[in-house]
Amino acid sequence: MMGNGLTLRLETVTPLHIGNGDILSPYSDYIFDDETGMVYIIDPHKVEKALYEMENNEEVIDEFVQRISAKKYTSDVYTLKHFFKEYGLDYKQLARSVVQTNADVKNEEIQECIKSSARPFIPGSSIKGAVRTSLLFIHRQEDGFSLDDVPKNIKQSNGEDLFGEFEKDLLKHLHISDSTMLKPDEIMIVKTLRFDFKKKTGTIPVTKEAIPENTQLTFRLQCKAKRNYHSLDKRFSYLYSEEGENGERKILNMVNSFYKQLIEKEWNLLKELKIPELSLVTDLYEKLLKSAQQFEKEQNGAVMRLGSGKTFYDNTIAGLFSPQDLKKIRNKTNLGSYLPFPRTRSVIQNGQVYESVLGWVYIMI
Template identity: 30%
Template sequence: MSQALVSHKVSLTTLSPVFIGAGEEHVLSPYSDFIQQGDSLVYIDTDKLQEAMQGDKALVDAYVKGMRQFENNRSTFSLEDFITNTLQKEVQDFAARIVTVDGDIQKNQIRQFIATGGKPYIPGSSLKGAIRTAVLLEWLLKTNEGKKQLGEIKMHVEKRDWKSLKRINPERQCFGGIANDVFRHLRVSDTETIEEAKLLVNGVKRVSLKSGRQGFSKRRSDIPQWSETLRPSSTTSFSLSMGTPRGKTAFSFLNEKSLISLFSIINKASLDSCLRELDELEGNREFRDFFGFYENLEHEIESLESNEAILRLGGGKTWFDNSIGLLLDSDDFGSDILFGGYLKLLRIGDLPFPSTRSAIVRNNIPVSPLGWVKLAVLD
């Protein structure tokens, strides 16, 4: 039986654009859902659009015919022309809301941010998943059982024993199975909803690179994924509660119900991630804006109060932010050769790794990473 929960209200402020997708089915089409006018996107109320055509077969036929017109495998249909010329209405007559866009979206779709009642929020599962990864790294590094797991991973890599390596599951050893997962005693709510005005549609690309020590690649995907992101400095809050099962766990922050101790664990993982990015991007002129962001982030992490933490969540994280990779690519595990062997054995990739970054792009230049937020205890 768990003891009584200790709950805290925690503020969240975005430090970089944040993207958490609503799902593959939640995409907006330029042929039915929005019209770009300068640096604004007019989201169309499709019910009103259907009402304007209802009962008029000629209008419906004109809309359907327009949607089927293609030239060089590209639709030539313009929703704005259809509204102003065919319906002889104003675009604003069908406006559901206005969202700012950074760039020329042309005929691309938009991935929507997860929302409830039309208002964006950050799911508790996204927050808890990012916290869980930081705690796993700490467990591997600081506990006897974790060190044993790390030693077994190292041994199997050295022996090139792929089958044994694949069977190792540090996360299960750390937290337990589904039925007895100790992390169920950490509860994280969804955040409060955020003002729609905090959404900004950005182009997001995976941009290829090599480390600054080895030059860099200019290869990049041609078409960005346009996405609704939360602007930097967007604020909200959520509830974080801790209880402990009878008997001690391997996690002192749970045993003591100490949010300060948990934040210290989170900050160590975030600082390690930040320093790794600085090392990888140093001297890379194309990613100079990234480098500047991480220089500022390093300073901010090192200047945090004990009741503050910096965390990365949502889309755009690297493999290192979602795995035990930060620990494996460190002196605590072994050499670069050993880490490279791990990547090859599990068919993850080759060094230098990873070879891409998800980036907010402007004029085809990467200008910002995604997903960094600052937490602070409010009570």
């Protein structure tokens, strides 16, 4: 039967941030209402229209531009909220979206998430990157990848020798669409930091827009190689469209196997370290492991990690090696000798509590 691919459900287990490279500034882009915990992201077109409609518009516009560009006032005195109040403008009417947050974001820059026409989504390229790493890991595991096979820079081991280079890359036969889009206000704002296992403290916080947990989207996954036109090694037969849904299902099983191993490794490390501040994160990994085990049993989905907050293990095949072998690899590739490795983790902070991590999702048939 000719395969038409699968439409898959993606459900966020923890907040998910995939950045677009832009920053929201408290001096020009948003207002935080600390009474309601709402962030009003300002629409520049609405502001421009409101300022032009004022009698003394030239004076007000000059003042607005001067305050933003020249930082005429210090951050403690000047905010957008003060400016709008001074000139009798209702900032709530000038917002393009309103976002709830538990984080204190009064005067901090906020990293924006990727959007299309102000609507958040998950790019197919991000999903495909996670799938590629998963397939590479499983194939290397099956092939008995050893220390001698590790390149000079393990970070650059992206499987070109296995999948092929550039136009010959076998994964060009795997199509993964962008996800469906959310409404502009279907996001949250979280405060993240790098928690140091050794010092048992967090670094300087970074505030991000994120797709909230328990958000559901869909995307398409389709294997498109044709047996009549493409000759693939039998290891990659799952890429043939003639496999029906079997190819796509096998890919999900391989993805789940990869992340199940990583989750178990992380959970065991957290239990061993016994850091009280990370008890909720430890509980999260226990939940993720049980979900991965259930997907493995039912053969109907996968646990996956996307976007910001991933570790060295999420992006490489380092999880293939024992601690002893990984130590040798690190010496060989100048990655240091400190333990545990990696030494820090990106965690989500809510007040004084480290309640979660970024990027975990369920993929379901």
